[in-house]
Amino acid sequence: MRRIARVAASAVASAAQMRQKHIARPSPLPEYESVATENGVSMNLFTAVNSALDVSLARDSKVVTFGEDVAFGGVFRCSVDLRDKHGAHRVFNSPLTEQGIAGFAIGMATVGWKPVAEIQFADYIFPAFDQIVNEAAKLRYRTGGQFDCGGLVFRSPCSAVGHGGLYHSQSVEGYFAHTPGVKVVMPSTPTEAKGLLLAAIEDPDPVLVFEPKILYRTAIEEVNPDYYTLPLGKARTVRAGKDLTMVTYGAQVNVAQLAADELAKDGIDVEIIDLRTIVPWDREAVYQSVKKTGRVIVTHEAPITCGFGAEVVSSLTADCFLHLEAPPTRVCGLDTPFPLHEKLYLPNERKLVEAARDLVKY
């Protein structure tokens, strides 16, 4: 009992830290970003997702959303009130079958609909792996462009939540980044969650949107209540710096900021890049930053071996070789299943700070 209480307390503490830290945004914003906060209304990440679904259902009669427990509002409240507003035929529960959800969504998309299908936790997307990897990702290619399921979006809560253990914590983006034919997105703020989800719905290819569930209630900012999109494939410079680049995405963006604040006390000036889109990732933004700083840490929650960080490090090693002043470094989850010893497992800010100090001294 005591142990459970301790874990819960540490989760609350880290959530509180995030609440303080997440709001910082660089100024000025890139031009296409400013619309994301226009006439802003305070939203957290789940209300931003809800707003995206609401706007999308209202403007396009071909959009439907479904999944396990979606009808009553969803276990994370992302679809709350949508059934009343848009009808039981367009916002509905599925039977409890992820392979069914994926296949059903592909079928709807193939005949011209735009299903936004929810997988309750990213940890439970694996029963749908065959449908996503063998079917959705390959449909356009194997038919020579005669058929596609481009209207298709899968949304799924992902990553650590403080006490999720093996099956409520996983970051699965790497599995899908290895699959040609799908795009993969992971927002780190409410404006990103809304703008990227709306872009995913309009995108001509199937898109997987992974939403870090720890941010659902903790990340709060001003969000444009109307329709807007943020471009897929474009990274965001969260913080400008000259000594070292941190490349990351999702909830780990906040951890990188905590580390950068700490490193600033040592006079180490960190630049943070939030990839936002894993596939296709914004190599230009990363390369530009690394060419400037000469040092790079790629950090994500998912296990290190064959994680997406490996792709980033190997690409920039090939393309920025002469600009590197230290080995590109990964600070990632361990190669274990996701444990209840979450704090030690995660690539937390302390680990990032140590790695950054080593790199600067290299």
Place this chain on the structure above:
Amino acid sequence: MLRRSARWLCVDSTFKKSEAVWNIKFGDRATTHDLDMHRSNSTIPMFSVMDFEGNVVNAAHDPAIPEGECRKIMETMVRHNQTDRILVEAQRQGRISFYMTGFGEEAAVVGSAAGLKSQDYMYMQYREAAALAYRGYTIPQMIAQCMGNVEDPARGRQMPIHYGSPELNVQTISSPLATQIPQAAGAGYAFKLEEADKVCVCYFGDGSASEGDFHAGVNFATTTGAQTMFICRNNGYAISTPTKDQYRGDGIVPRGIAYGMPSVRVDGTDLLAVYRATKELRSVIVGEKQPAMLELMGYRVGHHSTSDDSTRYRGKDEIQYMDDTFNPIARFEKYLVKKGWWSAEETAQIRDETRKVVLSELVRQEKLPLHPPELLFEDTTKEPLPTLKEQRAATLAHYERNKEYYGKH
């Protein structure tokens, strides 16, 4: 005794209030005091219209297909059967890499296709090319796909027999089994939302019905009221696996009933029965906005594929017996001859014509080039991603330097 019954009646009515929660209609008795294991010892019979001699036995269910349509059905079956015979030989000669025949299942496939409307959308497994042929898919189109040459609109990207046609409302076939089943449920649900006079038809085999996607798709279809027709071709084998190793229940049709959809078992070698049942189920699906299931009993006369020698796991005598007894083309021919609408000479003539067309197409298409290597880089996503653009440039430059190494393109 009376008091006791009254007390239990009271308990039953208590349970009855829960019917809405459980979504189960108990009828007049929610509970029982008998521990019944519910072992089913009954078998659902096959619906049939004509006997093996082509006589209509059940006049009440004679679909009375008009002569012109009957002729089209017969022509399609004979032509497709003959095409199969020649293309399987072409594979043996190395002219195409792979092939799968539909021997013995012509009536199941063509009969069900004929019982549908042209706007109905089809998902197939791979042994239903005759349905495409019935809709107008041509021999040159089939051969182009099997060869993957420049005339294949799918750009030569899949193995032979993975046909598809947007014009004919037939979704392109893929190899992973049963994946099309939940997809067909989704498409059928879309048609319901569109209030369309359209069903989504989903073919699969008895082996595929063991995949998880069968369970997922069929259950999804009933809970959403999808306008989907599930058609199982139960032909006795999944490659080498006989049905006794595939399931121990009463085949596939009780599963449809268990999930809550009207379900019919049909003699799949009786064209009239297949046609009649398909038509009837179609009107139920569109009228009642719910899916339905058809199990077509048949026999896979041919090998599983050109990579399979089926005599390693079943006797030639079994194949001979099933082919002689249940031959769907011979059976329908007898029906047509009795009607005075057909003659054996016509069958021979179609076979001869088909042979000539297939052979001359093989010769013509063997001279066609394959799609250019540039097309390898199209269609993964709508617009190629930056990484693929770079791979395209590097690979094509490499190709130019090493053309002789790569042979025919």
